[in-house]
Amino acid sequence: MASTLMTPGVYIEEKNAFPSSAVAVETAVPAFIGYTQKAERFGKSLLHKPTRITSFAEFIELFGGGFQSKFTIAEPTPEYKGETFIVNGKPMMVKINDKHTLYLYNSIRLFYANGGSNCYIVSVGTYGTTPEGIAVSLDDFTGSDTKPDVLALLEKEFEPTLVVIPDVIALGAEAYNTVYTKVLAHCAKTQSRFGIFDLAQQGATDTTKTIVDAFRDKIGINALNYGAAYYPWLKTAIVQQNEVDFENLDATVDLETLLPELQAQQVVKAYKAVATPDSNAKKNYHQSLKASSPVYNSILEEIRSRLNELPPSGAIAGIYTLVDNTRGVWKSPANVSVNMVNAPSVNISGDEQKDLNVDVMAGKSINVIRPFPGIGTLIWGGRTLDGNSQDWRYINVRRTLIMIEQSIKLAARTYVFEPNDATTWITVKSMIDNFLVNLWKQGALAGSAPEQAFDVQIGLGSTMTPQDILDGKMLITVKVAIVRPAEFIVITFQQMMQQS
Numbered sequence: 125m126a127s128t129l130m131t132p133g134v135y136i137e138e139k140n141a142f143p144s145s146a147v148a149v150e151t152a153v154p155a156f157i158g159y160t161q162k163a164e165r166f167g168k169s170l171l172h173k174p175t176r177i178t179s180f181a182e183f184i185e186l187f188g189g190g191f192q193s194k195f196t197i198a199e200p201t202p203e204y205k206g207e208t209f210i211v212n213g214k215p216m217m218v219k220i221n222d223k224h225t226l227y228l229y230n231s232i233r234l235f236y237a238n239g240g241s242n243c244y245i246v247s248v249g250t251y252g253t254t255p256e257g258i259a260v261s262l263d264d265f266t267g268s269d270t271k272p273d274v275l276a277l278l279e280k281e282f283e284p285t286l287v288v289i290p291d292v293i294a295l296g297a298e299a300y301n302t303v304y305t306k307v308l309a310h311c312a313k314t315q316s317r318f319g320i321f322d323l324a325q326q327g328a329t330d331t332t333k334t335i336v337d338a339f340r341d342k343i344g345i346n347a348l349n350y351g352a353a354y355y356p357w358l359k360t361a362i363v364q365q366n367e368v369d370f371e372n373l374d375a376t377v378d379l380e381t382l383l384p385e386l387q388a389q390q391v392v393k394a395y396k397a398v399a400t401p402d403s404n405a406k407k408n409y410h411q412s413l414k415a416s417s418p419v420y421n422s423i424l425e426e427i428r429s430r431l432n433e434l435p436p437s438g439a440i441a442g443i444y445t446l447v448d449n450t451r452g453v454w455k456s457p458a459n460v461s462v463n464m465v466n467a468p469s470v471n472i473s474g475d476e477q478k479d480l481n482v483d484v485m486a487g488k489s490i491n492v493i494r495p496f497p498g499i500g501t502l503i504w505g506g507r508t509l510d511g512n513s514q515d516w517r518y519i520n521v522r523r524t525l526i527m528i529e530q531s532i533k534l535a536a537r538t539y540v541f542e543p544n545d546a547t548t549w550i551t552v553k554s555m556i557d558n559f560l561v562n563l564w565k566q567g568a569l570a571g572s573a574p575e576q577a578f579d580v581q582i583g584l585g586s587t588m589t590p591q592d593i594l595d596g597k598m599l600i601t602v603k604v605a606i607v608r609p610a611e612f613i614v615i616t617f618q619q620m621m622q623q624s
Contacts, residue, residue, distance in 0.1 A: 143551045146535035146559035151453040151527050152445035154235070154320075155244040155284035156438075157265060157274055158228030158291035159258055161188025163247035172272050174244045174281045180236045183245065190229035191251050191258075194221045195427050196374045197382065205328035209426050211419055212384040218426050221374060223257035230431070231290040231438025233362050237464040238439045239446025244284050246274050260294045265303045275310040285526070286444060287311060287319045288437045296324040300342035304351070308509075312347035316530050318523055319351035320444075321509075322435035323490070326356060326470050336480060340488045348509035349516030354436045354491045355480065356470040358462065358501070363431045368424045369410045379413070379420070388417035433469055436462075436493055443503065453527050454568040456520040456609035458491070458506035465501045468493050481505055487512025506609055521606050524568060528604060532556055536600075544593050549582045556580045556602060570605045579603040 129135065155174060163170040165186055177183050200208055200217040208215040235243065248264040248271075251257060267273030278284060287307050292299040304321055311317040323339050326332065332355075339353065370379065380392040391412045398405055413420045439462050447457045472480070472492045480490040491505030510516045535555060542548045557580055563569055564577040571577030580602050581587050587599040 143555040143558070144535060144538050146531050146555055148527060148559075148563075149285075149530045149534065150242075150283060151285055151523060152441075152448040153242050153244065153283050154240075154286035154288050154441040154444075155246060155278055155281070155317075156228060156232060156235075156441075157246045157248060157278075157287070157289045158231075159191075159226050159249045159251055159260070159264075160228065160245070160247040161191065161252060162250055163187055170245075171247050171250065172274060172277060174246050174278055174284070176242065176244050176283070178242050180232065183232055187245055187247060188250075191224065191226045192255075192371060193224040193226075193257075193431065194255065194374045195219065195372055195377075195430070196221065197377050197423065207328070209422060211382065211423070218423075218430060220430065221257065223259045225260070225294040226251070226258070227290040227294065227435055227438075230360075230362050230434055231288070234358075234360060234434060234438040234464060235442040235445075237362065238442030238462060239449070240442040241445050241449070242283075243441075244278075244281065246278060248274055260291055262292070262295065262298065262302050265289060265292055266306055275306060279310070279314060282316075285317055285523075286441055287317055288441050290322065290435050290437050293322040293324060293435050297338045297342060300339055301344065305344050305346070308344075308347040308351050311350035316526055317350070318519075318526065320437045320440050321351055321353040322357075322437045323353060323355045325433070325435070332356075332470060332472065332476060332480075336490055339490070340483065340486060343488060343509065345486065348488065349513060349522055350508075352491055352508050352519050353488075354440050354493060354503070354505075356436075356468045356472065356493065357433055358436050358439060358493065359429070359466045359469055360432045360434050360439075361464050361466055362434065363428050365424070365428065368428045368431070369406075370413065370420075371406070372424075372427050382423075383413075383417050383419050385417045385419065388413055388420060391416055439463075439465065440503070452566060452568060454520050454524045454566075454607055456506035456518060458503050458519075458609070460503050461500040462493065462503065467495050467501060471495060477504070481507065481511075483511055489517075506611065518608055518611075521608060524606050525604070528560075528563070528602075531559065532602065535559070539598070544596065544598050546583070548598070552598070552600065553580050553582050556600070560602075560604065568607065570607045577605050 170186060175186060177186065196219050197216055200215060204217055206217060208217050249258055263271055265274060289303060289307065292303045307319040311319050323335055326335050380389050383389060391409065395401065395409045443460050444457050447455050447460060472494055477492045480492055483489055488509050489507035489511030491503065491507060493501060494504045495501050506519050508516055508519055508522055516522050536552065539548055539552055560569065560578040561574050564571065564574050569577035582600045587601050588597065592599060
């Protein structure tokens with residue numbers, strides 16, 4: 125009773141009949157870290173501030189658009205081994221300028237094209253509208269004496285469950301043992317996050333083995349079950365034709381001498397005579413060149429193809445969200461097609477994937493994205509970087525357990541400082557049991573009956589000693605049988621003798 129009964133009368137006392145319920149936490153809320161055009165809301169800076177957005181339109185409003193990369197066009201040097209294209213009968217190469225390689229904006233577009241929803245943006249620097257670009261720096265991501273540690277800032281946010289850093293791969297293998305290892309440590313510390321990693325872009329002189337070996341050598345061995353790597357890069361269709369024009373060419377490129385068509389040369393000459401061209405003049409100039417010069421169109425198409433080659437992490441984060449929302453976090457995010465992608469940049473065969481999927485030495489599995497004729501481009505791997513571990517080999521197992529752990533952790537907060545007695549133990553056990561039964565019904569746990577799918581133990585003589593109770597400890601043991609994917613399906617055929 126809340127008060128002493130002294131006045132005659134009828135009193136009503138209400139008691140809770142049901143235990144508190146545990147609710148599954150969000151499982152696919154990525155935190156994207158990288159460079160943006162701007163970072164402000166209502167005039168206040170959002171630089172180094174994790175900011176939640178719910179749509180691509182909101183990203184544009186708060187963080188601006190993409191960077192207009194500049195390219196040079198020249199005849200290939202003898203040591204150049206990359207792709208070329210023909211201009212006026214001569215092979216030419218397209219090369220992006222230094223400090224012009226940024227991937228966050230287009231990765232966000234790829235994220236939403238593949239089913240993305242809510243996410244967090246952490247801007248580590250702004251490029252504004254300056255043509256000189258911005259240099260990708262490791263200390264923008266890891267912190268220094270003058271720059272904050274963005275991962276430490278992200279620790280204060282509860283909601284993010286994935287960490288994606290597409291911009292840092294512009295540095296190639298330098299990102300592995302500095303940024304990636306720090307992300308893995310961050311995810312292991314919070315116990316609520318999972319890292320999605322890119323491998324370096326494969327150049328003309330590189331092989332798949334050199335790219336993969338460099339990654340495996342530098343990623344270390346700590347907290348590997350909290351991350352997954354994907355390879356190769358993707359040839360996407362995110363950047364449209366109307367997003368590329370003559371302004372993507374470096375100032376040193378002279379179209380008057382480069383374009384062979386006489387009419388196009390006259391268009392260029394007339395445009396040069398304009399002192400300060402406005403937006404209409406630029407638009408008309410671009411349209412005139414497109415109409416008069418097939419070579420100009422091929423140059424723009426070559427630039428667009430370079431801009432459309434992107435690291436896969438943005439698309440993978442979107443697919444994690446899509447699979448989680450439609451099937452559940454316990455469904456492996458594999459054998460799913462990638463939207464807005466024409467093909468992987470490197471075609472990996474089944475034989476080549478063997479060493480990537482199963483690393484005999486250290487278990488550092490690389491998930492391959494492969495094209496299949498008549499089907500499309502599919503994610504054809506679902507392993508964590510801890511590929512030799514029976515506990516944490518599969519991405520869906522790791523992420524499902526993160527979801528269960530965090531959901532029960534939040535629900536158990538209600539009972540902090542409650543009496544550590546049998547009444548509380550029964551209530552807590554009932555709460556966890558109900559939560560896990562619901563997961564079992566949805567297909568997250570394996571077993572023909574709930575008692576085969578999970579086991580919850582709590583109580584004196586079971587999980588606690590009298591000394592534990594004196595020390596204020598309530599110890600709970602939860603065992604779960606999480607469903608694992610059928611990664612290898614073997615069908616055996618055998619002939620039998622004719623029966624009649």
